[in-house]
Amino acid sequence: MSRSLTVVTAPPGLTVQDLGRPGWLAQGVPQGGAADRLALAEGAALLGQEVGTAALEMAAGGVFRASADMRIALTGAPARAEVDGRRLAWNASHLLHRDAQLAVSAPARGVWSYLHLGGGIATPPQLGSRAAHLSLGLGLRIEAGAALPLGDDPGGPTEMRLEIADRCGGGPVRILPGVHTALFSEDDRARFAATGFRRGARGNRQGIALDHDGALFAAQGQLDLVSEVVVPGDVQMTGSGQPYVLLPECQTIGGYPRIGTVAPVDLPRVAQAPPGAPLRFDFVTLEAALADHATPDDWVRRLARAVQPLRRDPADIPDLLSYTLVSGVTAGDPPP
Amino acid sequence: MIASSVDIVPVGLDGLAVRFADRLTDPANRAAVAFRGAVAAAGWDGVREVSSALCSTYVSFDPRVLDHAALTARLTDLAASRDWRAAAWPEGRRVWRVPAVFGGGSGPQLAEAAAAAGRTPEEAVADLTAAPLRALTLGFAPGQAYLGTLPKAWAIPRQTGLTPTVPAGALVVAVRQAIVFAAAAPTGWRHVGQTRLVCFRPDHPDRPITLAPGDAVRFDPVDAETLERRAEDDPEGLGGATWTPTE
Numbered sequence: 001m002s003r004s005l006t007v008v009t010a011p012p013g014l015t016v017q018d019l020g021r022p023g024w025l026a027q028g029v030p031q032g033g034a035a036d037r038l039a040l041a042e043g044a045a046l047l048g049q050e051v052g053t054a055a056l057e058m059a060a061g062g063v064f065r066a067s068a069d070m071r072i073a074l075t076g077a078p079a080r081a082e083v084d085g086r087r088l089a090w091n092a093s094h095l096l097h098r099d100a101q102l103a104v105s106a107p108a109r110g111v112w113s114y115l116h117l118g119g120g121i122a123t124p125p126q127l128g129s130r131a132a133h134l135s136l137g138l139g140l141r142i143e144a145g146a147a148l149p150l151g152d153d154p155g156g157p158t159e160m161r162l163e164i165a166d167r168c169g170g171g172p173v174r175i176l177p178g179v180h181t182a183l184f185s186e187d188d189r190a191r192f193a194a195t196g197f198r199r200g201a202r203g204n205r206q207g208i209a210l211d212h213d214g215a216l217f218a219a220q221g222q223l224d225l226v227s228e229v230v231v232p233g234d235v236q237m238t239g240s241g242q243p244y245v246l247l248p249e250c251q252t253i254g255g256y257p258r259i260g261t262v263a264p265v266d267l268p269r270v271a272q273a274p275p276g277a278p279l280r281f282d283f284v285t286l287e288a289a290l291a292d293h294a295t296p297d298d299w300v301r302r303l304a305r306a307v308q309p310l311r312r313d314p315a316d317i318p319d320l321l322s323y324t325l326v327s328g329v330t331a332g333d334p335p336p
Numbered sequence: 337m338i339a340s341s342v343d344i345v346p347v348g349l350d351g352l353a354v355r356f357a358d359r360l361t362d363p364a365n366r367a368a369v370a371f372r373g374a375v376a377a378a379g380w381d382g383v384r385e386v387s388s389a390l391c392s393t394y395v396s397f398d399p400r401v402l403d404h405a406a407l408t409a410r411l412t413d414l415a416a417s418r419d420w421r422a423a424a425w426p427e428g429r430r431v432w433r434v435p436a437v438f439g440g441g442s443g444p445q446l447a448e449a450a451a452a453a454g455r456t457p458e459e460a461v462a463d464l465t466a467a468p469l470r471a472l473t474l475g476f477a478p479g480q481a482y483l484g485t486l487p488k489a490w491a492i493p494r495q496t497g498l499t500p501t502v503p504a505g506a507l508v509v510a511v512r513q514a515i516v517f518a519a520a521a522p523t524g525w526r527h528v529g530q531t532r533l534v535c536f537r538p539d540h541p542d543r544p545i546t547l548a549p550g551d552a553v554r555f556d557p558v559d560a561e562t563l564e565r566r567a568e569d570d571p572e573g574l575g576g577a578t579w580t581p582t583e
Contacts, residue, residue, distance in 0.1 A: 022384065022385055023385055024478070024545075025385055025387035025394070025396075026372065026385075026386070026387035026388060026474065026549060027474050027478060027479060027544075027545040027548075028473075028474035028475040028476065028477060028478045028479055028480055028518075028545070029478040029479075029545070126538045126539060126544075127538060127544060136477065136478055136519075136536075136538075137519075137536075137538060138538055176346065176348050176349050177345075177346045177348075178346065178347055178348055179345055179346075179347055179353055181346075182345070224359075226357075226358060226359050226360055226389075226390050226391060227389055227390050227473070227475065227482075228353060228355075228389045228390075228392050228394075229347060229351070229353055229387060229389055229392070229394035231347055231348060231351060231396075233348055234348075251475060251476055251477075252387070252474075252475045252476075253389045253390075253473060253475035253476070254475075260348075261346075261347060261348025261349070261351075262348070263348070263349050264348075264349060264350065286349070286399075286404055289349050290349070290399055290400070293349060293350075293399060293400065295398070
């Protein structure tokens with residue numbers, strides 16, 4: 001094994017993630033993959049890689065050691081990151097020298113932080129993906145001492161940054177009709193849209209609970225629904241009536257009623273909402289949602305144009321030049 | 337029902353579900369499985385993935401390549417093009433024989449389930465093994481098949497409480513269906529038997545998922561010793577399950 005990242009400490013919630021396993025729904029395999037796909041795209045843009053490149057998803061940080069010089073990027077829920085005592089900028093790429101130790105704290109805001117590596121993590125794929133779905137026995141269960149193999153990195157700039165709008169404090173999200181929306185009364189749909197929810201205490205890669213004051217939301221004939229397709233973003237009423245927003249590790253079919261489905265572009269905001277954060281659901285038209293629709297590939301293309309140098313001083317001129325070569329366009333707006 | 341009677345419902349921004357019934361029937365399941373195959377075979381630009389649940393087909397698509405109205409129109413036309421409820425089962429489907437131990441410690445709720453169905457435990461085993469069941473859909477866990485449909489007497493409800501856990505390979509019944517659990521899990525279904533069926537082999541290069549929607553599954557009642565021996569001797573590592581192709 002040539003290059004690797006050694007895991008020095010592995011707090012809970014440290015997993016390898018990519019875009020998961022599309023194509024296996026009919027066989028009952030959830031797509032899974034990164035909880036915050038926008039963060040995956042940000043890391044890919046910073047390092048000039050494919051959006052499907054496998055990265056480390058962290059719920060409570062971790063400590064890592066480089067076996068060789070390697071490019072890294074940090075995205076998602078912002079956390080304190082230090083290399084041998086030196087603070088690293090978030091939403092930025094860096095060069096991690098051989099034998100350097102990188103310590104990432106639990107996030108200060110949000111839920112899921114990401115560490116991206118030049119060349120990506122190269123654990124063996126299963127069903128076309130390296131994403132861990134540990135409850136299904138898929139992917140690596142990372143323990144302290146593990147050496148994660150890395151893919152070849154053709155190289156590229158480091159010390160670059162992205163200006164990222166905060167998505168780690170909840171807020172409004174757009175929702176569209178789903179399989180069972182018609183089974184909820186118009187009054188309940190309106191009340192749902194008018195309700196100020198809070199992200200509940202329960203949550204994981206399968207979904208997050210929503211708390212609210214007031215009556216629960218019930219669908220017509222909800223105890224007797226035949227199992228139908230379930231997708232990430234579905235807002236599901238469980239047996240107790242508590243709503244959950246489902247995330248990438250949700251099951252593929254189910255019989256609980258679902259009042260609607262969050263627009264894919266707003267799922268990162270849902271996944272990154274920490275317990276207690278406000279969440280509100282606005283039913284929007286297809287046209288409105290389509291106007292703002294973007295796939296992870298679209299995100300990377302747009303973000304790649306917004307990557308800019310971390311600092312602007314003469315020493316960075318070589319970085320600027322290489323950035324221009326990599327992206328094919330000049331750096332975007334000057335830093336504020 | 338006529339060939340064209342389907343409901344097409346949205347599944348968020350990038351999915352549509354084609355419903356053949358709002359409750360499980362054999363014809364509706366046959367339609368969902370066959371329609372899934374037809375949509376996949378059509379190879380329409382913008383379609384990302386097609387799956388089937390008990391009696392509906394799901395189409396995931398890129399809404400900028402194929403808009404909702406255009407896809408809805410194509411699905412409506414395809415649905416009307418033939419009687420999907422009388423469609424053939426997918427080509428290449430398999431007929432499985434799965435050894436299973438019924439009752440005792442291997443199926444602690446056999447008597448209770450039989451009583452709920454108004455059958456003796458012996459009649460219950462006969463009902464569950466007499467005819468092949470069909471994999472109606474796969475879900476809950478990778479490769480975990482919902483098998484059916486059982487005779488009408490087996491329209492027994494789920495338990496009100498959950499059994500905290502049944503082991504992998506557990507054979508459970510409710511609502512005219514049987515499931516072999518792919519992995520240990522809690523369940524509201526009644527545990528009547530035990531198999532060693534391996535439903536999911538994530539590292540298998542060709543067929544990581546053992547059963548496919550439409551496959552036939554016949555349980556072969558055996559004693560515990562036979563089950564263990566057949567599982568251990570199985571060169572495929574599928575827990576003693578064997579299959580033959582259908583015509």
